[in-house]
Amino acid sequence: MFGLKHAGNGTVRDSLVYFDVRVDSPYKDLVLINGSPLESNPVPMSGRVLFSLSQDMLVKRVTLKLIGKFKLDFLHMGRDKKRSGVTSIVKDHKTIFETRWDNLLVSSQGNTVIGNDNNYVAEEGRRELAKRSLSSPVVSRLIKKTPNHVLELPRNGVTGTPYTDLYSDPSYAFHLPKGNYELPFQIVLPSEIPETIEGLQSGSILYSFEARIERKRKSSSMTSLLKEDLDALHQNHGPLTTYKYLRIFRTLSANDMAIQQEIRIGGTCKDKMQYEVSIPSKAIAIGSTTPIQIKLFPFQKGYVLKRINASLLQFFAVRDSASQIYDDQITTTKQSMTEFTEFIDNQEGLLTDVTEISPIFTIPDNLKKITQDCDLRGGLIQVRHRIAITIILHSKTTNKSLEIKAAIPVLLYISPLVVMKGRLVLFDNSNGNIHFRSGELVPLFNTTGLATPAVSDPATPAVAAEAGLSAPPNYQERVKDHLVNDENAQHDVQDRHLEGLPTAARSAPILQSDVGGMAASTEAPSYEQSSWQVNDEPPPIWN
CATH class of the missing domain: 2.60.40.640 (Immunoglobulin-like)
Structure with a gap:
């Protein structure tokens, strides 16, 4: 470095x-x-x-x-x-x-x-x-x-x-x-x-x-x-x-409204289907997951649920020195679900009554794939996100397909309570220019000894507060930080976190990613450990 x-x-x-x-x-x-x-x-x-x-x-x-x-x-x-x-x-x-x-x-x-x-x-x-x-x-x-x-x-x-x-x-x-x-x-x-x-x-x-x-x-x-x-x-x-x-x-500050704000979107396909899609909190930490609650109200018989696709869309705009604005959007991750036997009583996925489905959507855990929501001074860079849901059904009566689409606005933020990674940085020693090493990432937060929230939920800040943590923690309060090394304390924090989650979120199936990802690191080195290369020796003490 x-x-x-x-x-x-x-x-x-x-x-x-x-x-x-x-x-x-x-x-x-x-x-x-x-x-x-x-x-x-x-x-x-x-x-x-x-x-x-x-x-x-x-x-x-x-x-x-x-x-x-x-x-x-x-x-x-x-x-x-x-x-x-x-x-x-x-x-x-x-x-x-x-x-x-x-x-x-x-x-x-x-x-x-x-x-x-x-x-x-x-x-x-x-x-x-x-x-x-x-x-x-x-x-x-x-x-x-x-x-x-x-x-x-x-x-x-x-x-x-x-x-x-x-x-x-x-x-x-x-x-x-x-x-x-x-x-x-x-x-x-x-x-x-x-x-x-x-x-x-x-x-x-x-x-x-x-x-x-x-x-x-x-x-x-x-x-x-x-x-x-x-x-x-x-x-x-x-x-x-x-x-x-x-x-x-x-x-985010612990009292940010986005943490407690539930997002719910619904609509009706005339004479066919009514739907409702919701998430418990608009604010989602990068590297965490969020349950997506989907409710389907069929008006006709014979509809079979075939597939649910979910994509995370990133919208961004940048401004140059001449105040020219350039905007674009990309899809950062795609996930899908095709097995619904846990929610529907028949093998073929036939909707016979009101159906509720609660899959888990995973947010990428590294800043190479995704950028946090921001609105920088002077409009230099603006970043926003949405989760796009596509529900694909097939009618056995008319032999036609039906697609239901919904887009949920979300606020993605950085939390030290969640394992996430950044890009590996190298310097050009001749001029100090920064270079990123392709394909290599480094952990950003040392989460050893802390229970990492698996699901973003409005209960998360309260759970963290009970555990003696600042959620999200404040840089000015760094002198109050302490490490939790006792295994019993770790299990206690995790149990209290799960108590605050909906029952469906504890055992809900996870949407399968269409893009291969890297396994999340569970440990980050200490400052002193990460400061040395493998073969480096600490500086000598001269007498």
Whole structure:
């Protein structure tokens, strides 16, 4: 997930043996915001930049950037009569969010320069702060009195910000002895920050960190406490860079109306059939399932139920920099049901009276196939979903087929209580461009020790609340998270969840998928486990 970039001669891995960016979150490299932009407050985010040096290094500063990029790249087929059949290439990209940390050695607070106009810091105010900081007795004792100041850090590394409130002046250099370093950073994300969109074929919004160690060039006027090692410190003066992918998602608040909203659609085929299709909750978590209640009221005898097809339709629209809107729709999954002996008393599926059928529809569990419902600021990307139902019957009396069609609007959201997967991300070390490895997915939430809801149902939030969980959980409340390791507790949570479900949902048949899928992962590694490759060793502790 991360790599090193070297802009100079020599080997950088000899001195920098580990370099990483970590976010303080219960979910590895992922921030989960509770509620829509209108509901949520600005979200504080913090983390650490970690690196390990095998030898001393002289640096100018350690910088960090968080960048969010919007990108369009697809082929557009003209639909109007004048441009019918004409294909054009649509490409657009821009930075929609950027936060900078000028030097983590002197300040952990970031400055958002794109995406939040209220977070600018006046340059004049910063210089005034620098004057006060440099005049303080503590800083005066730390600065070595040389024409170009060299600030000495403690031996064996540092945890924390070593020189708080010290203005980052180019004339200063920092002597970092070999050891482990852990530099904190923090920022307040705006409430309207766009969420990550990584699986949509037409457009994407991706966030990434760029951490950089800028080494000091050799100067004849600069001295060091280790004069004999000065040449070694300057042997390679190019910057050292690492990248880290960050996902920013939203989940529904526990009192969202969509969770309690039942969707019911009905109609009548004149003189033939009356039907009703419903789901218990409009909001469905990606990777979960939902029961579909189908009621058929035949007006004539002789109708045989042959097949029920269900498809999940994804509608999306993207807007480029010229405010041109492009929209399309795709079918993300198709499922069907042909055996009805559990609901109909005869083998051939003949409808003799009012018939109720309750199959289970499965939502795809990865963000390559499906994108969560969203409506991003400025109309950059909009995504909506519907479940399309087709009921196929055959009349033995007239020997004709009858098709009943219904489309149910649903709201698909991301929940950490459900196992789901995202795309595997790799970086181009030369420029930091993001690439997705084809066909490979990674688990997004560690659901070990938690009972995963099998069926989306209005009872789910209440069940989770009884279990001591926030459903959906709030990123700001991450400090309250705890792990449930007792097997009895797991069974207790699962039993209480099933008690809140309709009886039909517990044993209802599952619609068979027409498209092969991957088996859901039931375990996700811890942050530390997932941070290392198979053959990697943890950074050494230097004495």
